Amino acid sequence: MTSRRLSRFLFASPWVLSFVIFWAFPLLYSLWMGFTDYRLLSRSGPEWVGFDNYVALFSDSDFLNSLKNTFIFVIGTIPVTTVIALALALLVNREFKGRGIFRSAYFLPWVTSMVVVALIFTNLFQRGGYIALLAQMVGLDVPTHGFLYDSSTALYSIMAMDVWMAVGYYMLIFLAGLKAIPDELYEAAEISGASSLRQFFTITLPLLRPVALFILVINSIKSFQVFVEIFVMTKGKFDTSTVVYFIYETGLQTQFKFGYASAAAYVLFVIIGLFSLLQFTVIRRRQPLW
């Protein structure tokens, strides 16, 4: 090995080492554990059980329910977050007095700790909380014991909080995308007599496609991994358990079934991979989407 190649290798090795120790090894080790019956409290060591954990997962009502809730969360939050973020980006992209304040205000929830936000919203959603009072004022039915203590509203309440928190971040990314669109295109469209709506659908949206792809993929991965808000606000009760919460409960809380939890983690890994692939495939089509 030449000294040049050696020095390259040495410079890269700290990162490679940390990647191997903290990422690659745990990733492969947990893949292997998913095929064993490993329980932390077991007297015997892990034994190979093949696909038994995966088969058991798909007949485990708790896991299936967590999977259902995760999909509801993902499908419910991503379109709403994306549309609101785009709308806000279009609004704050215009010239008006104090728009910097609006941009900061929308972005502020994102830089606040999720635990803090979740605790505040737990109070807002409870009986007598501001959201419950507001809902009553506009004539909505409020669950007797508050939004988080009712299976029909708990998950949707958490989803609403999540949208509120995330929308500012994605707004900022859309805003960066909007700034990158050359003004000449809009000037040409105006000269051709295109209306604002037509400009939006023929210029803005198509050119925001890479940004939208990034947002959809990032938001999907984040939403599939939803955990902190569930942990803080409901502990998975009232039909709010998600896959990551299920993994935490199974692997680290009371049961310490590492093998089973690892299998669940890999099911989620595959789902996220497939979902991202689907998004890439659909959005990267050459034909216009809108």
Added chain:
Amino acid sequence: MKRVLILAIVVLLAGATVSAETTLEWWQFWTDPAVKPVIDSIVTEFESAHPDINVNVTDLTWSNGHEKIVIGFASGRGPDVVELGSDWIAQFAASGQIADLTDDLGADTAGFQGWDMATYEGAIYARPWILGTRVVFLNRDHLTLAGFDTTWLPVSFAQFYDAIHRIDSAGRSQGIYGWGSNTAEKHRLYKKFLPFFWSYGAQIFTDDREYCVLSSLMAVEALKQYKKLHDLYGYVDSQRGIEDAFLNGNVGVILSGDWLLKRIELEDRDINLASTLFPGPQYPGRSFKGGEFLAISEMSDHREEALTFIEFVTSPENQLRFCKANRSANPSSLTAQQDAYFQDNIHLQTFIKQIQFAKHPPVDPDWVYIEDEIEQAVEDALFGDGLPATALLKAQQQISEIMEQ
């Protein structure tokens, strides 16, 4: 020269052996600023009394202490002495992580309560330290508002339900609820239901542990009554939320532990407090009990020293010091219970009496799963569409499957 060298090594090794000190690793949960100094001084005094033993204390938290203990044992780097909650003993005993102490402690059980919770399959695995139970707390002002005289306390379920009903009727317009009802909080909801369940005479298993009988008629009656309190008079919140509401005068009756007395004292709460035993159809009923225990790791190389240490920590004098610092009401030591600190306080006396009429869930390594099913049944009945009978029957079937596995 060679001989001199060997001699020097032998002398050095011998010296090292003579002055060798044992270091005990103790994992414990008490980090409260009011309690930690007492823990530290108990350790310091132990080390002074046993100069050849050092104690290295590791503080755990309630949020992740259980995980750390499990991981510590699994990795072979666990402690010599560990504080365990009563629910965990069977799990660690069955997996061979904690030592069977029957021969060491079995002959000296008379002065302590709580051995039933430390005994798994006939063997003792830990020494009881600080116990805990739940009693009924009432707001005396609310009782007066509801028309009860100033010394009245319920001694049967009929009177208990009537008091809750009357407080709620008299106070709801002022924002006062009759009963503090727990939401579906993991590890908490079932502890509130089981006193009703046991007091109605229901059991989780048959006496021979062959069958689960969770959906007996008595159990269904218990859940019906519990649901009725929840639906009609319940201020539903987390345990902390219920206690806040009670201390703020928004709830008339709650079931709670000795930590509530600590809160009242430390937060200087102005509440006209009454406490009484959990009533039952006949007085008294059966409340829930648990506790903190000290166990020794099966892998410990210092078993004798560890035994000496846990005997020191759980001595009546040290339990008393601990209870005074933590305002705990239930030392496991019967001698400590006789101290004027407990005898002169009417509320602490309620706890001392209640623990004699309290039960603990079965000491079973699968209790975490069983507990989950019971909690789910209560949750279905209170917050879902499930009828008490069907919810309990479903849980019974699930528990039977767990037992078969």
